[in-house]
Amino acid sequence: MANIFAYAEARGGELRKVALETVTAARKLADATGGEVHALLVGAAGITAKATLLAEHGADVVMVCEHEGFTHYNPEAAAALAAEQIGKGGFKAAVFSTSAQGRDLAPRIAAKLQVGLVTDSISVEMNNDVLLARHPMNIGKVIATVAIASTPALVSIRPNTYSPVANPKAGRVENVSPVADPSASRVVVTEMIEGGKGKLDLAEAPVIIAGGRGLKSAENFSIVEDLAAAFGNAAVGATRAVTDDGWRPHSDQIGQTGRLVSPDLYIAVGISGAVQHLAGMRTSKTIVAINKDKDAPIFKVADYGIVGDVLEIVPALTAAVREARKGH
Amino acid sequence: MKIAVCVKRVPDMDVRFRIAGDGASLDETGIKFDLNDFDAWAVEAALQLKEKAGDGEVVVISLGPTQAQETIRKTLSMGADRGIHLQTDRIPFDGFAIATALAAELRDGGYDLILFGKLSPDSSNGITGPMVAELLDLPCVTAVSGLEVSNGRGTAKRELEGAQEMMEFPLPAVLTIDEGLNKARYPSLKGIMAAKKKPLESKPASLGDPKVKIEKLELPPDRAGGRIVGEGAAAVPELIRLLQTEAKVL
Numbered sequence: 001m002a003n004i005f006a007y008a009e010a011r012g013g014e015l016r017k018v019a020l021e022t023v024t025a026a027r028k029l030a031d032a033t034g035g036e037v038h039a040l041l042v043g044a045a046g047i048t049a050k051a052t053l054l055a056e057h058g059a060d061v062v063m064v065c066e067h068e069g070f071t072h073y074n075p076e077a078a079a080a081l082a083a084e085q086i087g088k089g090g091f092k093a094a095v096f097s098t099s100a101q102g103r104d105l106a107p108r109i110a111a112k113l114q115v116g117l118v119t120d121s122i123s124v125e126m127n128n129d130v131l132l133a134r135h136p137m138n139i140g141k142v143i144a145t146v147a148i149a150s151t152p153a154l155v156s157i158r159p160n161t162y163s164p165v166a167n168p169k170a171g172r173v174e175n176v177s178p179v180a181d182p183s184a185s186r187v188v189v190t191e192m193i194e195g196g197k198g199k200l201d202l203a204e205a206p207v208i209i210a211g212g213r214g215l216k217s218a219e220n221f222s223i224v225e226d227l228a229a230a231f232g233n234a235a236v237g238a239t240r241a242v243t244d245d246g247w248r249p250h251s252d253q254i255g256q257t258g259r260l261v262s263p264d265l266y267i268a269v270g271i272s273g274a275v276q277h278l279a280g281m282r283t284s285k286t287i288v289a290i291n292k293d294k295d296a297p298i299f300k301v302a303d304y305g306i307v308g309d310v311l312e313i314v315p316a317l318t319a320a321v322r323e324a325r326k327g328h
Numbered sequence: 329m330k331i332a333v334c335v336k337r338v339p340d341m342d343v344r345f346r347i348a349g350d351g352a353s354l355d356e357t358g359i360k361f362d363l364n365d366f367d368a369w370a371v372e373a374a375l376q377l378k379e380k381a382g383d384g385e386v387v388v389i390s391l392g393p394t395q396a397q398e399t400i401r402k403t404l405s406m407g408a409d410r411g412i413h414l415q416t417d418r419i420p421f422d423g424f425a426i427a428t429a430l431a432a433e434l435r436d437g438g439y440d441l442i443l444f445g446k447l448s449p450d451s452s453n454g455i456t457g458p459m460v461a462e463l464l465d466l467p468c469v470t471a472v473s474g475l476e477v478s479n480g481r482g483t484a485k486r487e488l489e490g491a492q493e494m495m496e497f498p499l500p501a502v503l504t505i506d507e508g509l510n511k512a513r514y515p516s517l518k519g520i521m522a523a524k525k526k527p528l529e530s531k532p533a534s535l536g537d538p539k540v541k542i543e544k545l546e547l548p549p550d551r552a553g554g555r556i557v558g559e560g561a562a563a564v565p566e567l568i569r570l571l572q573t574e575a576k577v578l
Contacts (some may be wrong), residue, residue, distance in 0.1 A: 011491070026362050073493060075468070100488040104470045107455035110424065111462035116539030117423070119453050132543065139341045142354065145543045146421070149413045159489075186467040187501075190483075191494040201490035207577070243508075250489050250508030252475065256341065256449055257365055257507045259489075265577040279449075282551065286575040288567065294556065301551045304570055308560040316561035320568045324578055 002033040002092030002126075005152065007040045007082060008054050008062070009101050012192065013071070015050045017204045018097035020057045020164035025124060025157050026095040027058030027167055032126050033092060036060035037169070040176075042084055043076055044071040048173060055171020057164055064172050067183020072189035073101055077182035079108040084179045084242075086152055087113055093131050093148075095124070096156040099203065106156045116148035119156045120260070122283070131155060139256045139279030146311050159203040160262045161283075166293055195251065202254065205235035208263045210281070212239040214270020214291055218247035223314045224269055230321040237261065237278050257278035270310045273298030290314065329384035329477075331374040332439045333408070334430055334460070335367035336419065337344040337392055337399040338450045345547065352542045353418075363399050366445025368406075368512035370505040374443055375407045375513070377477055385409045386438070391429055391533050392419045392436035405515035411526070414533035421451050421542050425457035428536025435464060441482075444504045445469050454504075461502035469495045 007024035008019035019041075026037045038061040041047055043066060051062035065081055086094045086109065094109070096102040098120040110117035121133035122143075131153035135144045135324035148155065202208060209231070211224040221236075228234035238248040239256050254261055256276040271277060273289070273296055281287070282301055289302035290313050299305045306313055339345075339359045346355040363371075371388065388403040390396040391414040400411035414429055434442055441462075444457035453554070461468030472572040473492075474485030477499070486493040486505050557563045557570065571578040 011488075051370070079462075100486070101472060103454055104458060105460040107423065108462045108468070110539075111427065111459040111557070114424075114539070116451075117455060118540055119455060136548075137347055137450060138339065138354075139449050139452075141341070141547070142347075142547045143548050144421070145546075146540050147543050148540045150539050187469060187495055187497045189493045190496050192488075193492045193494070195490045199490060205487045245341075251490070251492075253507070265571070265575070275530060276507070276544065279341070286571070286577050287551070287553070288571075290348050301553045301574065303551075303553060303555060304567055305554075305556045306557060306558060306563045307559070308563075313561050313564065316564045317567070318405060320564050321578065324568055324572065 003035040003089065004037050005086050005089060005091040006037055006039040006059065007094070007096045007102065007105065008039045009097055009099060010041060010043045010047060010050065013043060013047060013055055014189045016099070017164065018099050018159050019054065019160065021157060021162045022097050023054050023057045023059050024165045025162040029093055029124065029126055035092065038063060038089060040082055041080065042070045044068055051171055051173050051262070055217040056165040056166055056168050058169055059171050060169045061172050061174055063176045065176050065178055067178055067182045069124055069185070071264055072192055074182050074185055074189070075104055075108065075186040077178055077180050079105055079112065080180040081176070081178050083109045083112040085176060091132035091152045093153045093155060098156040098158050102156045106154055110154045115150040116154055117154040118146045118148055120158050121155050122158050122161045124155050124157065139199045140282055158260065158262065200233065200235045202235045202237055202259050202261050205233060206263055207231045207234035208237050208261055209234050209267045209269060210237035210239065210271060211242060211269045212271030213241045220311065221247060223311065227267065227314055227318045227321065230318045230325065232325065239271055268298050268302065269314055271298050272296040273301065329377060329381045330438060331377060331384065331438050331441045331443060332387045332389055332434055332437060333367070333370050333374045333403070333443045335371065335388055335399060335403060336364045336448045337361040337390065337396050338364045338448050341449055345459070347545045347547065350407060351544050354545065357395040360492040361395065363402050364445050364448045366447055366505060369507065369509055370443040370445050371403045371406055371408060373475060373505055374509045376510065377441070387412060389414065389430065391426055393414060393417055397528060397530065399524055400528055402515060404526045405519040406513055407519060409526065411528040413530040415530055416533040416535060420535060420538055422461055422538035422540050423453045423455035425535045425538045427456050427463060430456065431460050431463035432534045435558065440499045445501070446504045446506045457502055457504035467497040467501040469497055469501065470504045471506040471561050472503050473506045475509060489534060513541045
């Protein structure tokens with residue numbers, strides 16, 4: 001029997017979808033080894049209420065630490081607490097998300113515990129007591145299978161690769177105390193700036209509409225926004241050329257130096273498909289490309305392509321999607 | 329202000345990679361290497377901080393085979409003051425092994441800031457910076473896209489999914505640099521000439537024991553792709569039909 005640790009990420013008092021993904025991935029590992037899933041949840045007063053959702057997705061135990069010092073992300077105190085719980089809990093593995101928070105947290109904990117960590121894993125499995133993680137490298141052109149022989153083995157999973165699965169467990173809440181005083185951390189978040197309330201983030205959106213230079217101007221991005229709105233569950237992304245030109249913020253950039261996404265549907269609008277862009281989206285489940293150049297490399301990775309003027313095609317597609325989604 | 333920047337030479341990604349005979353490493357024959365983009369932004373950040381402070385030193389450290397000296401030389405031509413090359417036959421995949429060697433070099437360096445690029449696209453782990461911070465017990469901010477430093481303290485903007493965090497931290501500290509903080513300068517001819525005379529020390533890297541190991545490498549299958557539904561707005565109804573009935577995403 002080997003128990004698995006899952007870090008349940010919260011932001012602004014709410015669980016993030018990636019928290020359910022880590023619990024789902026941990027549940028799969030625990031079921032394979034006959035163990036339990038113990039999730040750690042930190043936040044300000046009231047965060048305990050979110051433990052139920054973790055239990056519904058497979059957490060046998062939810063360790064909760066409520067402290068005002070956890071109102072914002074608190075890297076030092078969160079890392080100290082997670083390292084202590086992982087270290088003393090006798091876990092076989094600890095699962096994080098490869099989110100901004102998980103990218104920050106997991107390596108600190110791995111260094112504290114002097115154990116192995118593989119980030120951005122697209123699948124993890126236990127093989128004869130060794131955790132194997134499949135990890136895209138070289139911008140996704142090579143997939144490595146990496147063995148983490150240490151116990152615990154630390155792994156972070158790529159957002160959207162493990163869909164949250166309902167798998168109700170007891171979710172027994174255990175209150176845990178911080179190790180380091182969260183109010184005494186050297187690094188402090190003084191403010192969190194939410195970009196567009198209620199908007200879906202690229203990492204969480206099942207549909208992504210991304211725009212490139214083919215849109216010809218920043219103003220024309222409105223047709224991309226309109227198409228995203230017609231879907232209702234879509235986020236807007238962009239190529240590096242577009243963010244470099246300031247048409248969109250850098251945080252919208254999908255590609256080698258930006259976000260790595262794998263939505264159910266990716267619609268590339270006016271994107272030629274430079275290798276650096278393909279690096280960020282080639283694992284999308286279905287890809288649609290709309291571009292005027294029929295020889296553009298994007299059509300080589302797209303499941304469906306339409307050749308022509310994006311300014312004519314995209315509004316027509318928006319109208320058709322709106323019609324198709326009537327009644328949703 | 330004394331600033332260290334840790335940089336890595338990474339392969340040109342615009343190639344078709346080949347797996348070596350051992351099945352667990354890449355055949356590097358004919359592949360060109362250059363300074364990692366994220367690391368170039370880290371070097372630029374260090375140069376700008378030094379210029380603003382009016383004095384200081386920018387030391388660039390790179391771990392790798394002898395060719396890593398070319399990468400260091402490039403940063404010297406951008407304006408860094410001196411280089412330290414930590415010699416090893418091959419750059420390990422494992423970030424902990426690398427972080428251990430870098431931490432040993434950085435520990436007694438008296439640096440006010442230690443900068444890293446957020447990620448290198450070859451190993452794609454993005455863990456070396458925060459691991460070094462932990463090994464040296466220094467404050468650390470990752471994915472920095474905005475930065476101000478004065479009077480022994482810093483403020484940084486950090487990129488999250490759909491949000492940003494404003495962070496405050498004391499020096500000395502470790503930062504990993506994201507895209508968007510700056511645009512890296514190109515080496516000038518004068519810079520290239522000056523770089524040839526700048527000190528570049530080479531010594532063996534004290535790598536840590538690797539904690540993870542690549543069992544095998546695979547090239548993912550090409551996407552089937554390539555199906556053109558039609559031309560112009562007239563193709564939209566057929567695309568909608570395919571998204572509904574075949575891809576089942578609408």
